[in-house]
Amino acid sequence: MNFKKTILCIGAGYVGGPTMAMIAYKCPQYKVTVVDINPERIARWNSDDLPIYEPGLDEIVKTVRGRNLFFNTDIEKGIKESEIIFVSVNTPTKTYGTGAGMAADLQYWEKTARQIRESAESHKIVVEKSTLPVKTALAMERILTSMNNGIRFDVLSNPEFLAEGSAVKDLEDPDRILIGSRETPEGLKARDELVEIYANWVSEERIITSNIWSSELSKLVSNAFLAQRISSINSISALCEKTDADITEVSRAVGMDSRVGNKFLNAGIGFGGSCFKKDILNLVYICRFQGLDEMADYWEGVVKINDYQKERFILNMLSAMFNTLAGKRICLFGFAFKANTGDTRESPAILIAGRLVEEKADLIITDPQALKNAMTALSDINGQINYVEDPYDAAAGCDAIAVMTDWDMYAGLDFEKIYKSMTKPAFIFDGRNILDHEKLFEIGFNVYPIGKPALTHF
Ligand code: NAD
Ligand code: UGA
Numbered sequence: 306m307n308f309k310k311t312i313l314c315i316g317a318g319y320v321g322g323p324t325m326a327m328i329a330y331k332c333p334q335y336k337v338t339v340v341d342i343n344p345e346r347i348a349r350w351n352s353d354d355l356p357i358y359e360p361g362l363d364e365i366v367k368t369v370r371g372r373n374l375f376f377n378t379d380i381e382k383g384i385k386e387s388e389i390i391f392v393s394v395n396t397p398t399k400t401y402g403t404g405a406g407m408a409a410d411l412q413y414w415e416k417t418a419r420q421i422r423e424s425a426e427s428h429k430i431v432v433e434k435s436t437l438p439v440k441t442a443l444a445m446e447r448i449l450t451s452m453n454n455g456i457r458f459d460v461l462s463n464p465e466f467l468a469e470g471s472a473v474k475d476l477e478d479p480d481r482i483l484i485g486s487r488e489t490p491e492g493l494k495a496r497d498e499l500v501e502i503y504a505n506w507v508s509e510e511r512i513i514t515s516n517i518w519s520s521e522l523s524k525l526v527s528n529a530f531l532a533q534r535i536s537s538i539n540s541i542s543a544l545c546e547k548t549d550a551d552i553t554e555v556s557r558a559v560g561m562d563s564r565v566g567n568k569f570l571n572a573g574i575g576f577g578g579s580c581f582k583k584d585i586l587n588l589v590y591i592c593r594f595q596g597l598d599e600m601a602d603y604w605e606g607v608v609k610i611n612d613y614q615k616e617r618f619i620l621n622m623l624s625a626m627f628n629t630l631a632g633k634r635i636c637l638f639g640f641a642f643k644a645n646t647g648d649t650r651e652s653p654a655i656l657i658a659g660r661l662v663e664e665k666a667d668l669i670i671t672d673p674q675a676l677k678n679a680m681t682a683l684s685d686i687n688g689q690i691n692y693v694e695d696p697y698d699a700a701a702g703c704d705a706i707a708v709m710t711d712w713d714m715y716a717g718l719d720f721e722k723i724y725k726s727m728t729k730p731a732f733i734f735d736g737r738n739i740l741d742h743e744k745l746f747e748i749g750f751n752v753y754p755i756g757k758p759a760l761t762h763f
Contacts, residue, residue: 308336308373310502313387315417317341317350317376319357319472319579319648320434320465321393322366327476329374330365331506338375340383350376358647358674361473384424389498392417393434393465398583407590409438409583418448421458428457430495434465436584438591439522442485459495461486462517464524469578470645482512485520492517525591528584529604534569535576536610542572542756543617552756553738572756574657574709574736575614577642579650582608615653618707618755619660622734625753625761626705631665634703634728638696639710639737640672640679647674649682653736654709662686671699673712697723705732711739724748730762 314325317339329337341347349356351370355363366374377383384390394417399410414435421431431449433442442460449458462485467475482503486496496514503512515523542552552572560567576582585608592601623630642652649655652675661668668690670679676692683690693699696715700706700723708715716739724731733745734753742752746760753759 309334310389311335311387312337312389312391312502313383314339314391314393314434315341315380315383315420316393316395316435317343317346317356318393318395319469320467321391322350322355322357323359323362323467323472323476324393324434324465325391326362326365326369326374327473328502329369329372332502333369333373335502336373336375337369338377338383338387340377340380342378342380344378347376347378358645359470359472360645365473380420381424384421384429385426387429389430389432389502390421391432391434391463392421396435396437396583397579398586404590407586407593409436409587409590411437411441411444414441415444415448418445422449422452425456425458428459430459430461430498432499433460433462433521436464436524436528436580436587437462437521438587439518439525441521442517457491459487459491460517461492461495461499462520462524463499464520464527466524466527469648470643477506479507479511482507483515483520483523484512485515485517485523487517525584525588528581529588529607531569532576532581532585532611533604533607535571535573536607536614538570538572539575539614539755540610542614545756546621546758549758550756551758555756571711572738573614573711574618574653574755575611577650577652577654578648582611582651615656616660618653618734618736619657619664621753622661622705622707622732623664625734625751625759626732629664630661632667633705634667634669635661635705635707636669636671636700636703638671638699638706638708638715639675639712640670640682641675641710641712644711644713645674647672647678649675649678652682652709654679655682657707657709657736658683658690659686662689667691669693669699669703671696672710673714675710697726701726702728703731704728705734707734708736708739711737713739716740720745720750721748724750 314321325337325339346356394413396409399405399408445460484499486492545552556570560570589601589605640654671693731750733750738754742754745752751761
């Protein structure tokens with residue numbers, strides 16, 4: 306079949322896979338290929354057991370795979386054959402050298418740029434899909450044009466705003482699509498080509514364009530603002546616990562101001578996920594680099610409050626359970642960094658599990674999707690942990706349950722049955738405020754929510 310456009314995506318991860326599946330689904334006239342250096346990942350994209358769990362993704366991939374969506378490892382061929390190349394490789398926090406623990410590690414990104422340069426035989430539009438420090442496009446352009454071989458490259462910034470667990474919905478009905486370009490005739494022409502792709506299913510007023518640096522920076526700032534809201538509400542949850550105020554009530558009252566809005570105001574054990582922390586630290590690093598220390602300190606505070614919230618949760622557990630957790634069985638309900646995903650990257654549960662093992666507690670972890678990733682994340686301490694799929698079996702014989710992930714299914718469990726199977730006194734620490742605390746208290750549990758008075762029988 307003759308396709309109208311050939312699109313390549315380098316990086317078949319949480320972003321590359323679902324994003325390209327959606328483009329292929331909405332645009333049968335385009336051929337979309339996703340490549341990766343990791344052959345196992347590609348094999349799973351070509352199987353019935355996709356490498357990531359996202360509600361609704363299996364159906365879409367099944368519809369388009371082999372029709373106009375293809376997964377393979379032949380990066381060179383993919384580059385040669387495509388007109389538009391999205392790059393969605395990982396950009397983790399640097400762990401070495403200058404900027405270690407703060408700056409973005411751009412090695413995967415730069416390797417990709419060099420590979421595009423070496424394999425390209427004709428004009429390419431290269432789209433930054435990964436989240437990158439502001440001004441990365443300049444480095445990209447310099448690398449791409451360094452061979453002086455007459456091949457034209459136009460670099461665009463098109464950051465991705467999907468959230469895990471709702472990726473399909475976010476891609477299908479995005480709040481906005483942002484496309485940054487050079488404001489030259491060629492840059493604007495490339496931008497219009499990308500606009501045309503999204504216009505297949507996204508309405509015109511939601512496709513916004515800007516200069517390329519604003520686009521790169523807007524992505525970092527969007528994540529920083531979202532994370533800042535969570536740290537703001539979590540900081541207030543600590544004060545609520547000291548003053549008998551209730552964080553849910555405060556959050557409702559504050560969020561009903563239409564200027565503030567009610568989303569992202571749920572207090573909990575802190576934000577996780579592969580991006581918030583890394584992107585804020587990246588912003589902090591850029592500020593320091595530019596000599597803007599006050600600004601850097603301000604944003605760094607968001608991460609500090611997040612760490613404080615996790616530590617506070619552990620200290621509350623310790624103090625509620627008579628200042629010793631040694632030999633006590635503690636069941637973690639959930640391990641994913643949020644509901645509806647199997648992803649455990651930067652999950653607050655990782656630190657909490659590690660701290661509980663340090664306190665010599667016996668740990669049981671249950672999660673409907675994330676057990677495999679949990680085992681990998683905790684490989685250093687796996688000897689002290691049991692992984693149990695069924696939440697009833699997991700809780701049986703435990704002294705305490707600690708809710709780590711806001712899976713809907715936990716609110717629907719039969720807690721009378723769970724209570725009967727547990728050691729007494731039985732404790733519940735609801736790190737996500739998703740359970741019916743009054744009811745649990747009536748059943749007999751000692752209940753410790755986040756940011757509200759504890760309900761105890763002592
Ligand atoms: P990921 O780790 O899941 O996937 C990245 C993939 O790139 C991996 O499969 C890796 O093997 C591949 N890769 C690395 N170097 C390569 C190379 N030289 N050639 C080919 N493939 C290569 O990462 P992700 O979660 O998809 O994130 C990718 C980018 O998107 C990051 O910059 C991230 O900040 C951003 N982002 C992520 C999300 C999210 O929800 N995960 C949302 C928005 C933006
Ligand atoms: C986040 C952003 O929401 C996306 O827009 C962005 O594209 C993405 O990061 C990225 O750049 O990677 P994600 O991390 O997948 O998406 O998930 P979120 O829904 O933002 O949740 C992040 C963390 O915050 C989770 O641990 C969640 O439990 C926590 N959270 C969220 C709260 O503690 N309280 C809230 O009110 C909301």
